[in-house]
Amino acid sequence: MAISTKLEMRQSQSLIMTPQLMQAIKLLQLSNLDLVAYVETELERNPLLEKSEAEAPASSEVEITGGDDGGPRVDDARDDPRAGDWMESQLETGAEGIASRMDTDLGNVFPDEPGVSAGPDPALLKGSDTFSGSSSGGVSEDYNLEAFVAGETSLVQMLEDQMHLVLSDPADKLVALHLINSLDENGYLYLDLEEAAEQLGTELERIESVLAVLQTFEPSGVFARSLSECLKLQLIDRNRFDPAMEKLLENIELLARHDYAALKRVCGVDDEDLSEMISEIKALDPKPGSGFGGNPVQTLVPDVLVRKAPDGSWTVELNSDTLPKVLVNQTYYSRITKTARNAAEKEYLTDCLQTANWLVKSLDQRARTILKVATEIVRQQDGFLTYGIEHLRPLNLKTIAEAIGMHESTISRVTSNKYMATQRGIFELKYFFSSAISATEGNDAHSAESVRHKLRQLIDAETPDDILSDDTLVKILKDEGVDIARRTVAKYREAMKIPSSVQRRREKRARR
Template sequence: MALGPRLEVRQSLSQKMTPQLQQAIQLLQLNSVQIAEFVKSEVEKNPLLEMATPEPEVYSPLPSSSATTEHDAGPFQNIASKVSLTEFLRAQLREMRLPAEDLELALIVADEIDPDGYLREPVSDVAGRYHIRSKDIVQGLKLVQRCEPAGVGARNLRECLALQLQDRDRFDPAMRTLIENVELAINGDSAELARLCRVSQDDIEDMLLEIRALNPKPGARFGEDPVLTTAPDVFVSINDAGHVKVEISTLNLPKVLVNNIYATEISGQSDEARAYISECRTRANWLVRSLEQRARTILKVSTEIASFQKDFFRHGVSGLKPLTRKTIAKRIKMHESTVGRIANGKYLSCAHGNFELRYFFSSSIGSINGGQGFSATLVQNRMLSMIKSERSTDVLSDDKIVTMLRDEGIDIARRTVAKYREQMGVPSSSVRRRQKAGTGKV
């Protein structure tokens, strides 16, 4: 076969997002405070845009309820820092100058990272929601784990500690063995750790000091600077007829107007002025439409969530049902990724407190009698209630919690109880027993 230059015509199809579509997706991800800042920036750049003077609005915080845990301080008690962990990660990823495909995967993972720095949702679930392969999500996760703070993107405590030790170049074989057997450190069995790690007792003590100097929640520092209050995006209430009512909040929702009179005055001066005004008008009209679409989308998703979880708004956490983003997406004929963007960072205020929309999504735990399953969030709250009410003389083991939950009709395995306990930051029964006796020590 002869080699030489030749011309070929090929036909192919590909999907590309326009800059307008990319910015529309970006607006969906912003919370009410961030959207106000974005609009203010656009108004400063575009002479045709004006901020409408908001009408005075009387707002009285809805009362909290004992049915909540961390959300019982009222609607305006959720505080965000100047830069969120997600924003911090996204900025670092963009600075890496990654190929476009790798960057998109890493940004997807960054959006799924919990505020304390962990990726708690299974990789397979994230991959399924975005209709991509699990190995692609793992690839994106590895890129996120290269970011600061060290330990971010871990899926459990062991991986978090390992990532921080790798960052310090201290993850040698002995330290790896210690991390793999960290429960022995929690139980105070340093002699067995020394044997497994093949080091002396003094070395184990030094290694444990290094472990204690690590940060088990690398993302927590992003919530320490209380500068911006996260206002609710929607309000949910129960009317006199017992029906759930959903209203979008206008408290922090910016309203912009297009000044067409000014545009007419300027556009008649020169060709250059007309071209500039035409571009400004296009951007201004796009922003107005995007803000309206964003508000409609938030209301649509929130209304469907409230409809599905109406028992929660009537009875509190005991009425919470298992729910996935896919379920909501199917019911409102919307893409699952759009529901995910709406759920992250948007808050709902009701009689039980202020909740992020994604709080209402949780997996299902089976029922003993084969009936409707239980929400994982409900089960976690029930576990926390049991542990908080335990006596120092009768600390509940994971097996005992399993028995108590099964008595309530919840079909749960011991490993699931242990996983939920670790996710909530609750130590094991042996550690809690020592803590209640006044001798708790890691």
């Protein structure tokens, strides 16, 4: 066959990911904390962006009422008719509609970039300037009330303070510091003492001697190498470590299995004594170091607020406190453009203006998309909000995507790290998506979350003489219209940390 050159015309579809589209996709999946950090970074980087303290637009609220057919209906007279899914339109118009037929999740293209930056340290109070006030008697702007808050004492610091009071030999202090720094967050010492002695160039006896001293420190139970040793140290500190208790700790696995008959034989005690010993064990702290140096508790701020209206409808609105508000300073751009000295400076200012405009537009579209998805979730889960978890409907991403005309990957990004505040608590948007469990006799399917709730209710209502086995639970659920297998019941029970029927029977009889 002869080789020749020829000219052909082919028509094909391809998705072009512009930087602006990548930015919009990235902003969708950020949590409110990550979004604030990202916007703060952009404010520092872009001179044309500035913060705005304006109130949220009126279109950030949607009311859901009951329709003529009894189902929920959206009444959003204030919503902007142009408020479509801008990112979806970019995908469809810029890539000739390929987004509507994509099966891959574009989120996998981008690496995880949390973008969380720590805030600045509180300003330290210095000298008399701290209390210098204005002529009107008020305090100065440098006055920082947070400077008076005492810092948390870490476990390491607390142990080092005790170590300096008890130990005087410099070699022993060096060994003690090595052991203190080897503790895990719960106060346990998982360290090979022989390797530590070789590393420090000392005798094993010195390591063990220093460890024995450290095990007397507060909080009681630290430097233990096992759970039994941790409980033993606390019992010794309380002067409650006797031969019977020693036998119990040596056979603590029997206590975990609630095999009280075997424990009575091993410890040589009767029912009353064993009950008192178990009560003492339960009063101990199995993680003595967990109360020190922990991360501060972060308040969960919802992105969407759902309220009950007086007429029985649901009002869905965005939480304006979580929405960063930025503006593009066009006046500053017009003024500074006139002073540009060369083409490079003009190009830089043009890029800044384009980036700023796209950021503002992306933030606005992100808010509208979250509101649209949350509104549809409330529409679908109206029964849960009204009557409780037993009425939680099976729901998947495809149902929401088809209802509001978006791609499933967009719904997945919107529901990640976003929270909704309802009268029943604060839930992640992904909580409302639950797999379906078939119903008997052709009825509506049940949500997996509602089935787990029924299981817990049945088990909590048990009596010591009537413990429900997995087979019995299956039969009860089938009588209530839930077609479920025994292995599924066992899987749900184990996921909820509920022991087997044998262990539950032992626990409830022991509580009599």
